Amino acid sequence: xxxxxxxxxxxxxxxxxxxxxxxxxxxxxxxxxxxxxxxxxxxxxxxxxxxxxxxxxxxxxxxxxxxxxxxxxxxxxxxxxxxxxxxxxxxxxxxxxxxxxxxxxxxxxxxxxxxxxxxxxxxxxxxxxxxxxxxxxxxxxxxxxxxxxxxxxxxxxxxxxxxxxxxxxxxxxxxxxxxxxxxxxxxxxxxxxxxxxxxxxxxxxxxxxxxxxxxxxxxxxxxxxxxxxxxxxxxxxxxxxxxxxxxxxxxxxxxxxxxxxxxxxxxxxxxxxxxxxxxxxxxxxxxxxxxxxxxxxxxxxxxxx
Amino acid sequence: xxxxxxxxxxxxxxxxxxxxxxxxxxxxxxxxxxxxxxxxxxxxxxxxxxxxxxxxxxxxxxxxxxxxxxxxxxxxxxxxxxxxxxxxxxxxxxxxxxxxxxxxxxxxxxxxxxxxxxxxxxxxxxxxxxxxxxxxxxxxxxxxxxxxxxxxxxxxxxxxxxxxxxxxxxxxxxxxxxxxxxxxxxxxxxxxxxxxxxxxxxxxxxxxxxxxxxxxxxxxxxxxxxxxxxxxxxxxxxxxxxxxxxxxxxxxxxxxxxxxxxxxxxxxxxxxxxxxxxxxxx
Numbered sequence: 001x002x003x004x005x006x007x008x009x010x011x012x013x014x015x016x017x018x019x020x021x022x023x024x025x026x027x028x029x030x031x032x033x034x035x036x037x038x039x040x041x042x043x044x045x046x047x048x049x050x051x052x053x054x055x056x057x058x059x060x061x062x063x064x065x066x067x068x069x070x071x072x073x074x075x076x077x078x079x080x081x082x083x084x085x086x087x088x089x090x091x092x093x094x095x096x097x098x099x100x101x102x103x104x105x106x107x108x109x110x111x112x113x114x115x116x117x118x119x120x121x122x123x124x125x126x127x128x129x130x131x132x133x134x135x136x137x138x139x140x141x142x143x144x145x146x147x148x149x150x151x152x153x154x155x156x157x158x159x160x161x162x163x164x165x166x167x168x169x170x171x172x173x174x175x176x177x178x179x180x181x182x183x184x185x186x187x188x189x190x191x192x193x194x195x196x197x198x199x200x201x202x203x204x205x206x207x208x209x210x211x212x213x214x215x216x217x218x219x220x221x222x223x224x225x226x227x228x229x230x231x232x233x234x235x236x237x238x239x240x241x242x243x244x245x246x247x248x249x250x251x252x253x254x255x256x257x258x259x260x261x262x263x264x265x266x267x268x269x270x271x272x273x274x275x276x277x278x279x280x281x282x283x284x285x286x287x288x289x290x291x292x293x294x295x296x297x298x299x300x301x302x303x304x305x
Numbered sequence: 306x307x308x309x310x311x312x313x314x315x316x317x318x319x320x321x322x323x324x325x326x327x328x329x330x331x332x333x334x335x336x337x338x339x340x341x342x343x344x345x346x347x348x349x350x351x352x353x354x355x356x357x358x359x360x361x362x363x364x365x366x367x368x369x370x371x372x373x374x375x376x377x378x379x380x381x382x383x384x385x386x387x388x389x390x391x392x393x394x395x396x397x398x399x400x401x402x403x404x405x406x407x408x409x410x411x412x413x414x415x416x417x418x419x420x421x422x423x424x425x426x427x428x429x430x431x432x433x434x435x436x437x438x439x440x441x442x443x444x445x446x447x448x449x450x451x452x453x454x455x456x457x458x459x460x461x462x463x464x465x466x467x468x469x470x471x472x473x474x475x476x477x478x479x480x481x482x483x484x485x486x487x488x489x490x491x492x493x494x495x496x497x498x499x500x501x502x503x504x505x506x507x508x509x510x511x512x513x514x515x516x517x518x519x520x521x522x523x524x525x526x527x528x529x530x531x532x533x534x535x536x537x538x539x540x541x542x543x544x545x546x547x548x549x550x551x552x553x554x555x556x557x558x559x560x561x562x563x564x565x566x567x568x569x570x571x572x573x574x575x576x577x578x579x580x581x582x583x584x585x586x587x
Contacts, residue, residue, distance in 0.1 A: 020444075049471065051433065055432075055436070056434070056436050058423075058434050059434035059441065062441075063437070063445075086426075086427050086430060090416075090424050091423065
């Protein structure tokens with residue numbers, strides 16, 4: 001996903017001289033080397049200094065530029081939080097804060113490198129938009145949006161590397177602020193976003209093996225959330241399941257429950273999130289997700305798939 | 306350096322003195338409209354901000370400037386407001402409604418208001434934003450110079466030092482920063498609470514800046530130091546200042562960081578400013 005991000009950003013930068021990328025000693029691979037070689041004045045490495053990364057992006061945007069701040073998610077959002085709030089959100093500047101490797105992708109690096117609460121934290125900020133693409137193809141679309149939009153700041157939550165594409169045959173195109181049906185069914189609807197979409201697809205396959213008709217939806221825009229789309233999904237399916245790699249508070253799961261309550265939805269609604277806990281487990285990403293309870297077999301058992 | 310088109314080479318110091326007395330009076334008048342304002346902090350940097358607007362920033366025929374001023378010490382914004390009023394950028398109504406319902410000016414500057422280039426108030430944000438602005442101007446080859454004023458309290462913020470390091474590493478020659486070094490913070494004199502805060506000039510020089518120290522209330526010295534800079538690196542001027550400068554009972558008295566004078570105190574302050582103005586008459 002980070003490679004497609006750098007490919008998309010490089011492409012945008014070739015036609016727009018106002019695009020800058022300000023990194024904090026971490027650089028996306030792939031085309032970023034081309035970006036750096038061709039536009040050295042627009043590739044800024046602040047070093048291990050994330051507060052200035054955000055402030056410099058704000059200064060660039062105050063002069064009309066379209067900057068991207070890039071580092072591992074904990075360091076792009078948490079460390080310089082007050083700069084994100086005051087410099088970007090309060091001034092409502094079109095700066096994209098890229099949170100790379102969000103969730104618990106950096107499983108073996110421990111809790112200092114996990115981003116379990118980022119949607120809740122970024123979502124609490126006025127003016128902030130949040131996008132979490134589920135695969136490299138959506139990352140390309142999201143990056144192109146971020147490179148041209150002037151609405152205000154964006155928190156772009158990315159995976160790491162090597163994710164497969166789920167949306168090649170999606171029945172709907174990507175559109176900012178709209179739910180996107182990857183497939184559309186009539187019985188069960190799985191709402192998810194980000195790289196944990198892999199588990200949503202596996203769960204859908206289990207339901208389908210039992211003869212159920214399943215919708216799989218990428219809720220890539222977490223803020224503003226497509227409330228109409230969520231209501232429609234709750235109305236059209238008898239069973240809705242939310243799977244997200246995020247703390248139980250402030251993410252898609254509680255938002256969906258809130259909407260369901262407000263509309264008095266009649267479907268069954270199950271939500272699966274990370275635990276409200278720092279879990280010490282140094283296996284792979286899947287091992288850590290499983291330790292949080294996000295394992296397809298366990299979820300399938302709970303939902304009858 | 307006199308051929309450098311980004312610099313002006315004349316500054317009428319007598320006019321500056323008169324203006325600064327007038328600005329102090331205007332702020333003193335506004336202090337009677339509201340419960341409190343950061344009066345001492347504004348008086349501390351009056352001459353430096355005046356020199357920036359009237360001596361250093363270039364003016365286009367339409368009154369706009371190719372240069373930018375960013376008030377990093379947001380709590381000093383009263384001096385910014387009254388200068389912008391004097392320049393016709395803000396209206397008298399704006400100042401009359403300062404900190405009042407339906408007004409648009411508060412105790413800290415808000416981006417989006419006329420002449421306000423960034424929202425500040427939280428300390429340690431301004432210099433990074435100024436670095437970003439200077440980068441943008443350099444990238445577009447506009448020749449625009451970014452001026453900013455920091456409080457000495459801000460120099461204690463780690464984020465300020467991140468920006469100090471980046472400005473010199475990026476070789477930003479179009480960045481000119483000032484420290485309003487009044488040596489006061491909420492809990493006392495900086496020289497007492499943080500003795501190793503000094504020396505200051507050598508710290509900036511060690512981080513790759515050109516740096517000078519002058520009396521921050523001596524407009525001629527401020528102008529000469531900045532306009533005479535070598536210019537191969539970002540420039541920092543440490544202005545030695547007096548908090549509350551210009552009104553005797555406010556000078557170096559911490560409560561005047563954020564307090565409005567009583568009627569009696571107002572009258573005394575007014576008399577002192579008028580006497581100073583009379584004293585400088587030819």
